[in-house]
Amino acid sequence: MSRSVCIVQARMASTRLPGKVLLELAGRTVLSHVLERCQAIPGIDAVCCASPEGADCDPVVAEAKHCGVDIFRGSEKDVLDRYYGAAKALNADFVLRVTSDCPLIDPELCGRVLAEVTSGRADFAVNNVPVTWPHGLDCEAFTFALLERASREARTAMEREHTGLFMRHASGVRRANVAAEGKDMGHHRWTLDTPQDYAFFDALFPRLPEGPEGWGYRVPLALVEADPELAAINAGHEHPLKNEHSVSS
Numbered sequence: 001m002s003r004s005v006c007i008v009q010a011r012m013a014s015t016r017l018p019g020k021v022l023l024e025l026a027g028r029t030v031l032s033h034v035l036e037r038c039q040a041i042p043g044i045d046a047v048c049c050a051s052p053e054g055a056d057c058d059p060v061v062a063e064a065k066h067c068g069v070d071i072f073r074g075s076e077k078d079v080l081d082r083y084y085g086a087a088k089a090l091n092a093d094f095v096l097r098v099t100s101d102c103p104l105i106d107p108e109l110c111g112r113v114l115a116e117v118t119s120g121r122a123d124f125a126v127n128n129v130p131v132t133w134p135h136g137l138d139c140e141a142f143t144f145a146l147l148e149r150a151s152r153e154a155r156t157a158m159e160r161e162h163t164g165l166f167m168r169h170a171s172g173v174r175r176a177n178v179a180a181e182g183k184d185m186g187h188h189r190w191t192l193d194t195p196q197d198y199a200f201f202d203a204l205f206p207r208l209p210e211g212p213e214g215w216g217y218r219v220p221l222a223l224v225e226a227d228p229e230l231a232a233i234n235a236g237h238e239h240p241l242k243n244e245h246s247v248s249s
Helices: 030-039 055-066 079-089 107-118 144-153 157-161 165-169 195-207 218-226 228-232
Strands: 004-009 046-052 070-074 094-099 124-126 140-143 175-177
Touching (some): 004 030, 004 079, 004 107, 030 046, 030 055, 030 094, 030 107, 046 079, 070 079, 079 094, 079 144, 094 107, 094 144, 107 124, 107 140, 124 165, 144 165, 195 228, 218 228
Parallel strands (some): 004 094, 124 175
Antiparallel strands (some): 094 140, 124 140
């Protein structure tokens, strides 16, 4: 029987907001919000926090253990190798990649991306090429075989740092994208990278329903659309993939 693992990369280092994954939102760490949502993704058999080796990341690992997820530690700069090591250690056939700075990650949307790969329709699936969802709902799904190929063939520093980069452009890969239906929400910024982003989340999270009722993207979307001042707190940043238009093979 196939096994699907959600691997969440997390570390303490951050140029603009050090220790951001351990900042608190509504009384809990950002990391705990992300991991809890990932545990609810349809089709996921295990969740793993993949953190760099080194004492500075010990607090991240301790928090992840407290959340009850698997732990893998590897290279800080070679994130691709860290993912490959984690997937291999957990006997994954399929991998869903999530980053720990996205506390509004939507389990149902992630499940839809994962299903593109587990169904056999694609080797690699995303939800951000072209950009239609808020930046912060991004995820990638891929087969272990493709991850193994990437680990073996990716050469550049960028390809080693950005796990999915090789997979997005390599030949012979069947790709899929799960786009938003009905409206383009790509101008919303729901990722944690700056003090302004934290101010946005700190204002938003107390207004979200507790538990699964607040996990779907429509809940925060309704709040920010009803309150332009809330959305303006961290507005003005373009999605890094805004100019990519297709992942078709």
